[in-house]
Amino acid sequence: MTEYxxxxxxxxSAERMRAGGLRLALVDTGDADAFGQWLEADARxxxxxxLSPELLAAQLRGLTDRxxxxxxxxxxxxxxSPVSTVSSWPARLTLPGGSDSSAWAISAxxxxxTHRRRGIASAMLTAELxxxxxxxxxxxxxxxxxxxxxxxxxxxxxVFAADxxxxxxxxxxxxxxASGRIHMVPLEQARQDGEAIVERIRLNGPGExxxxxxxxxxxxxxxxxxxxxxxxxxxxxxxxxxxxxGFAIYSFAQPxxxxxxxxLNVEYLATATDDAYSGLWRYLLEIDLVSTVTxxxxxxxxxxxxxxxxxxxxxxxxxxxxxxxRVLDVKGALEARRYRAPGRxxxxxxxxxxxxGGRFLLDVAADGTAxxxxxxGEVPDDAAAVALGIxxxxxxxLGGVSAVVLERAGRITELRPxxxxxxxxxxxxxxxxxxxxxx
Ligand SMILES: CC(=O)SCCNC(=O)CCNC(=O)[C@H](O)C(C)(C)COP(=O)(O)OP(=O)(O)OC[C@H]1O[C@@H](n2cnc3c(N)ncnc32)[C@H](O)[C@@H]1OP(=O)(O)O
Numbered sequence: 001m002t003e004y005x006x007x008x009x010x011x012x013s014a015e016r017m018r019a020g021g022l023r024l025a026l027v028d029t030g031d032a033d034a035f036g037q038w039l040e041a042d043a044r045x046x047x048x049x050x051l052s053p054e055l056l057a058a059q060l061r062g063l064t065d066r067x068x069x070x071x072x073x074x075x076x077x078x079x080x081s082p083v084s085t086v087s088s089w090p091a092r093l094t095l096p097g098g099s100d101s102s103a104w105a106i107s108a109x110x111x112x113x114t115h116r117r118r119g120i121a122s123a124m125l126t127a128e129l130x131x132x133x134x135x136x137x138x139x140x141x142x143x144x145x146x147x148x149x150x151x152x153x154x155x156x157x158x159v160f161a162a163d164x165x166x167x168x169x170x171x172x173x174x175x176x177x178a179s180g181r182i183h184m185v186p187l188e189q190a191r192q193d194g195e196a197i198v199e200r201i202r203l204n205g206p207g208e209x210x211x212x213x214x215x216x217x218x219x220x221x222x223x224x225x226x227x228x229x230x231x232x233x234x235x236x237x238x239x240x241x242x243x244x245x246g247f248a249i250y251s252f253a254q255p256x257x258x259x260x261x262x263x264l265n266v267e268y269l270a271t272a273t274d275d276a277y278s279g280l281w282r283y284l285l286e287i288d289l290v291s292t293v294t295x296x297x298x299x300x301x302x303x304x305x306x307x308x309x310x311x312x313x314x315x316x317x318x319x320x321x322x323x324x325x326r327v328l329d330v331k332g333a334l335e336a337r338r339y340r341a342p343g344r345x346x347x348x349x350x351x352x353x354x355x356x357g358g359r360f361l362l363d364v365a366a367d368g369t370a371x372x373x374x375x376x377g378e379v380p381d382d383a384a385a386v387a388l389g390i391x392x393x394x395x396x397x398l399g400g401v402s403a404v405v406l407e408r409a410g411r412i413t414e415l416r417p418x419x420x421x422x423x424x425x426x427x428x429x430x431x432x433x434x435x436x437x438x439x
Contacts, residue, residue, distance in 0.1 A: 004067050004090055004135055010127035017071055017123055022083070024123065027068040032060055034080070038070050039063075041082040045110020046145070058224025062214030065089060066107075069127070071120055083112040086124045088131070091439075092210040093141060096399040096429045097338020097368055098203045104132035104140040104328075105209065107439050125153050129328060129355060138332030139397070141209070142324050143438050150324050154353055156395030157321035159207040159433040164295040164302060166314045168285050175307025178279030180239040187249070190234035191220040194247045194270060201272050206337075206398040207323055207433030215439055219268050220249060232267060235283065237276040246276030248284060259289065266295040268436065278307065297322070299434045323435045325394040328355050331372040333397065338368040339426040344383035346375055348415070351390040364426055384422035385415035399429030 009026050017024040029035045039059050043051055051059065066089045070082035086109050093103035106128050111120045132140050144150055147157070185193070195216070202208050214223055221229030237246040249267040266284060271277040281304045285293055294317070295302075305314045327333045330349055342364045351357035359375035361383065379385045386403065388396075392411050395401040403423035406412045414420055 001090070004088075004131075005065075007067075007131060007134060009069065010130050012130065013123040013127035016119070020118065021073070021075065022120070023072045023074060024127065025070060025072065027070050027082075029060075029064040029066070029068050035060055035068070037081050038068060038085055041070070041112070042085045042108045042110055045085060045108075045112065052224070052226075054226060055224040058217070059214065062217065062223060063087070065213055067131070069124065071111075071115075071124065073115065076114075083115040084120045084124055085110045086128060088128055090135070090137060091141065092202075093139065094203050094206050094208045095337035096206045096340075096427075096433075099336065099338070100203060100210075101139070101336040102137050103209070103325075104128065104135070104137045105439060106140060106142045109142075121149075122153075125150075126353065129153070129326065129353070133328050133355065136332075138327065138329040138336065139394075140326040140328060143322055143435070144324055147321055150326075151391050153326065154351060154355065154390040154394065155324040155326040156391035156393070156397075157323075157401070158325040158395050158398045159321075159323035159400055159435050160300050160319060161297045161322040161434065162300045162302065162316045163318040164293075164298050164304075164314055165317045166285060166293040166295070166308075167291070168287075168293055168313075169291050170310045171285055171313035172309035173282045173285060173307065174309040175282065175304075176275070176278045178237070178275045178282065180237055180245065180275060180279055182279065182283050183236045183238060185234050185236045185247075187220045187222060187229065187232055187234050190236060190247050190249065191217065191222060193236055193244045194220075197244060197246060197272050198270050201270065205431045205434055206429050207400065207435045209435065209437075209439070211437055215437060219437070235280070237271070237279045237283075239273065239275060245273045246271035246280050248280050250284065252290075261291040262289050263292040263294060264290045266293065266298075269295070269298075270436070277303070281307065297436065297438070299432060301432045323398075323433075325397050327390055327393050327397060330356050330358065330360050330393070334360070334362055334372045335370055337370075337397070339364040339370055340368065340428060340430070341425045342366045342368075343422060343426055344380060345419070345423060345426060346379040346383045346385035346415070347393070348375075348385070348387040349390055349393055350387070353390075356390055362426075379415065383416075384419035386412050386419045386423060387415055388412040396423065396427050398433040399427050400433040403427065
């Protein structure tokens, strides 16, 4: 489906921009000049360097599958350079229960520092949400630069990630001994073999999206960034039958004074089996001339910690919100996922922006599927009941946030005692949701 690329720009936001002397438009990603200016504006918005010719060429080639919007100020000194950027596409988001569904992924939200705080980002984001609704997509998602921006648009933090730091001089491997073997592989080969592995495991836990095209190439340093490519190494894990079951990409940072105390950074690690997981972690933790392994953007409940002789040798350097979720269609979103326990839950959802609020009854069957119907009148006697904002529903959606905690924080209200616990019984995921990349 490519309808999302050509659907006309949102009228309401275009009108709002026009009233302020600005022009909201779709960017033709086949026009190298216009799209090149957009890509430069995007890099400038995140305070990144100007794009090298290689990086520009790779992005011009690799990002054409995104709906690309810009705001222009025709009175500016350089009117061809956008004063605001955003891009979006329908990603496949893994939901609790092992299915996936279309989610509107929003990225590259920038407003030039000359034009900030005039409502441009608000116009762009509400345009994105209306566009997703017009396409019949029930949920919008994004990874954020700051946790302060998106709550007002109805997004809640739903997936968290941790940066791990392991002291490899203290950590001794105490986990299972893997039965397969590790192969050094060129980056191009890891990219090729890795694609099938990642596709095989994508539905294993909620929160992941399909990583393809430019995003996928970028992981391997194959998206026009020669500096990144220079530093990366790749290994593949094959099981005892010779079948590839995992891979890792990593790089080294060398300290100036002690050559035997280098830091290995795990750039990406994907495994399809527990055996591959043990094999690759053990390999990464036992490399010579390394005293520290850092592993950013990993699971908050990484099993590796339980495979070390010294539990304290692995610490979280950081743990923070990663994927934010915005429900645009309560029925569509809640019926797409599965639940852990049968029961009935009444949800009174408020949405100040008017996209998806209302009163709903969620009926979960014994097989974990659910039907959502509008709730009119009294809450049925046998139902739990909570009142919550759309951002809180977004936070709960993938099963990684506790309704009991949100209730204690005053973020959701129990309309019947014990209802937050009932929500958790149905909504929580056995494994913490995880998303392995930024987008
Ligand atoms: C998914 C992603 O791409 S995440 C990346 C987000 N982008 C960046 O971090 C790049 C640097 N920052 C920027 O480009 C801009 O500052 C943006 C995009 C964050 C905000 O753009 P603006 O056009 O200034 O926002 P806008 O004027 O629409 O602000 C809307 C509201 O959000 C608030 N707001 C905007 N930015 C921030 C912020 N960084 N922190 C807290 N509040 C903010 C505004 O004060 C305003 O509040 P109000 O409605 O109560 O008055």
